[in-house]
Amino acid sequence: MENVKYNLRLAFGTGIVTLSLFLVLIVGYAQALKSYRQLSTDAVMAQTEATRLGIEQVLKSGVPLSEIAGLNLVLQPIVKSDASVIGLTLLSGSEVIYRAGEEGDKDSVIAIALNNKFSQIGTLNVFLSQDKLEQQVTSSFKPMMWVIFILLFIFIGSVLRSRERAVYLTSFSVVFFAMTVCVMMLVGSLYRDGLQSKAISLADIVSYRLSPVLEYDIGRDMITGVDSMLDHFRRANPELASIAVYKSRHLVANSIDANSMGHMIVDTGGLEYAFPTAGGGEVRLSYQAEMVIGQLAQVLKNFAILFFACGLVCFAFIRLLSGEMGKCTKDQVLERLKPLFLGAVLMESLMAPILPQFLSSVADANGLGATASSLFFALYFLGFALTLLPAARLIEAFDIRQVLFFGIVLSTVGCGLLGFSEPTQMFNVILARFISGAGQALIFISVQGYILRFSDKSNKTQAAGIIVFCFNAGFISGAAIGALLASYFGDHGIFTISAVIGGAMCLFSLILPSMKGNGGSDGTLLSNMKAMASDSLRLIKVPAFIRTMVLVGIPTKAALTGIVSFAVPLLLAEKGISKESIGQVLMTYAAIVLLVSYKVGPWVDKQGSSKTALTLGSFLAGGALVVMAIAFSMNQSWLIVLLTMVAMLLMGASHGLINAPVVTHVVNSTAQQQESDSSVAATYRFLERLGHVSGAIIVGQLLQWFPVEQALMAVAVFFVIAAVSFMVFDRQHALEAKS
Structure with a gap:
């Protein structure tokens, strides 16, 4: 019997560790994809902007758009600027003058207006494929599955070597921290690759515009205006700290932001990129150190918050496995209540960063104003308040575990209903928020009932702090994790995740003891x-x-x-x-x-x-x-x-x-x-x-x-x-x- 309990604890602990590691991986993936998308879009925008300037220079001289020679040479660099570009079209009014590749989703298109001296006469549409970007990031993250496997092997091995329950907490801490560091390093590496890809695109623009100077033997003293042209290009791309163009190791032109930190540390090679060009030339550019440090600091901040938020949740569950064998039944029940109530609060708070905006979209989709949005929001609390008194009666008349289970089911159904509801389905949203509030009230009263029945003078202080700690810890974790995941999974994805957590808490509630009511002694x-x-x-x-x-x-x-x-x-x-x-x-x-x-x-x-x-x-x-x-x-x-x-x-x-x-x-x-x-x-x-x-x-x-x-x-x-x-x-x- 003891071996069965030990194996169940090991399986439960392994499941928690696995979920925790995958949570770190998913959030890291979402962060990497977000930053990589931004850098790719910036690179395409820079190339497109350079092309626009070249075309408009010709248009302002009076040449019609359809008669510009060599459009293929001008537009092809955009297609080659980034793997996410799948095609482009050049329009003169409604007439297609040039097409390359294929047209993608209208939501992933960059539309650039082309103007002559008087008005807009054309449009350049660049189509992007988010799937290709995801494939690139996914291929980089695939090896992390082996990292998860190795860390799980380490966790299971360390637990099998020792029968002491404290090993669960120690092993989990080491494994969780190691996974976080590995994912942070991978995200940083992808960010570096994105910077390099963007630098290549910017260098191509500069080399293209200076190709006559680089391909022919023209000295620096024979040309004018190149430095001012580079100054204009650098100011149009504020992330750049400096640009320099060399011909056979001799400086042709350069532009430096004197107020930037970037040029101060270029000699270290940390922020400088050099690319060879035709004719033995070379383009060197460096990024603003403030921008790079700021972006990396943002990634580090998100992961630090994720580590803290996940820690609050996961450590609450792991502590069940690390508890002392000698604890009395009352203390054991209170220990089980902590992760359950924290998970129930997490289910609702996961939606906190996105719910007001979603409810506003519901009000707008149904032709209602801001007041209706606040009414939808208040429905949860109305359901909560109206259920408190009946809930107090229910735990006296029925099995308290059944009331708790029913409350979690109601809250789970509310989250799931949001996940399958569109903004136009107002009744579904109203029903979902009301029953979620009713479910959370049943959970609250049931947890409070367990605390009252399993606390005495010896553990009264510990019991009193459970609700305060678990509510705020659940809110902290839910708000942080929900916000980090929302950019990847979207609103409906977060609602669905909340429902999945609710389903897990339904199963977890079964480990609590069954407590019959007092038979309605309170009337x-x-x-x-x-x-x-x-x-x-x-x-x-x-x-x-x-x-x-x-x-x-x-x-x-x-x-x-x-x-x-x-x-x-x-x-x-x-x-x-x-x-x-x-x-x-x-x-x-x-x-x-x-x-x-x-x-x-x-x-x-x-x-x-x-x-x-x-x-x-x-x-x-x-x-x-x-x-x-x-x-x-x-x-x-x-x-x-x-x-x-x-x-x-x-x-x-x-x-x-x-x-x-x-x-x-x-x-x-x-x-x-x-x-x-x-x-x-x-x-x-x-x-x-x-x-x-x-x-x-x-x-x-x-x-x-x-x-x-x-x-x-x-x-x-x-x-x-x-x-x-x-x-x-x-x-x-x-x-x-x-x-």
Whole structure:
């Protein structure tokens, strides 16, 4: 029996490692393909631009486009500039004057207008094939399958050599890190190859334009204007730091950007490329060091984030295999809950960087405005809020594992339905978001039920931190991984991946123990709803309760759904920010919430008052919105991302200061009422969901009425007024002093 358990652990661990390594490989492939596509397109654009200048020079002299001699010699360099070019056509009006190769997809065409002195008289269409680029990148990544096989062999071998469970975590860490380094090196190599390919294309342009000088014995003192021509070419290609043309090792002409880092390190050969030309000539060019370093830094940043995000998920599962044998049943159940709840949150958060944009496309496809987009977004939270109370009743009346399983199934179906829905199928999208919210509510209540039943004084602190940690860790991982994968798989691909994760979590939930309900000792669902309504009516008459709810609780949840989850991804996408950057901005928010939430508890206990934390949190929310308004008034993409990230840091700190202390504050503020602490906390959490549901609707309406900056500033003013009002009118300090 022991050998069977050992083999099952080994199979489970091998499966996790395999999935982790393939995740690194897929994201690396997507990053390499993205950068290689960009470099290939730049090379073709540079060659096409040079051709356009040559043709227009002839056109402006009065020669008709159809009568230009030697078009074949002029246009063929474009076809040869990159393997992705499959053909081109030269049009004069609707008449085809020249055709080479084949016409491809209209979505992959570069259209260049050709003008004479007065108007446009022709169009040059260059057709690209994305399949050829993918084939090149795929051929480079095929050897990585052997790397995965070798690393799996190392992992299995190390585990078989030792029966200690700690070997799983150690072996996984080594293998995962090794795979990440290998993929990073491969992506860097492909980027270098792309730079060289682009350099060849640029060198061909220069040698073609200077061919008379290079092929004939013309001295530098016999020609004029070549340096200015190279200056113009370098400025037209800002990635270049210098260009130099030599004839028999003698300098013919050159152009150097004196402000660039590139020419300072050309002597090292790291950024310089030299290409021979006809007639014994040579073209040497170097790239801007800032550009190359920036691109490599972007790749390294994405992989560092991927390593962290994957680590949060995979290490949670691996720890199950690395746990001590002597753990009691209660601790074992709590350990199993962590990866399951983290995976359930990951399923939903994977869609966070792309969902607002997708819902906006649904609204546009059905002839609706921005308000409808926010309504679609709010449906998830409406389903979540409406299911909370019935879910609490279900785990008392039925097997808690069955309720959890059903919740994961609902959420999975919601993700899968999005994956098979087009923007025009509005009903499917509405249904998908509502049942996803209902499913996540069932998951949340079921996990909370397991925690309550399997925690006591010995593990109460550990149990209390499971939901906070797993929710934020899942959000961090999902936002980062989803953004990195979205550029390759697309929106529907991400929805499908979320559904696959849900299916895996359905199976994983079966390792939890079956827990029969208490037989409905807490009354029927209707009686619970009446009790909650009764508690709500009594508590909203208590000034301290309603003050905290209106000034702190509901606005905070509204900011989470309306600003963080809805507006920020949508506005960043409208500014042309990449999905990777959007995911990293959202990841920043969740990471700070996790950090501050962990630290704020002891700080509040030491201060003896939660009022300070709540007031400071509200002020920080207002400050975050001010920074965000400034960010979206900028034009530079990097500055928008930087300032938005700062705003998310402040917003995350704000919510970290509020999330836990607000319940303590409400309970302490209503201590003189005839209500139990659990009743007050449950009623508050239920009413607080009004912010979840209304946040996206309110913010969406403000963005429709006002410019972005004014809408964000209006919300910021509200938070500042709410913070001042709460600070002035709340009497907690006075009450604590008397007690």
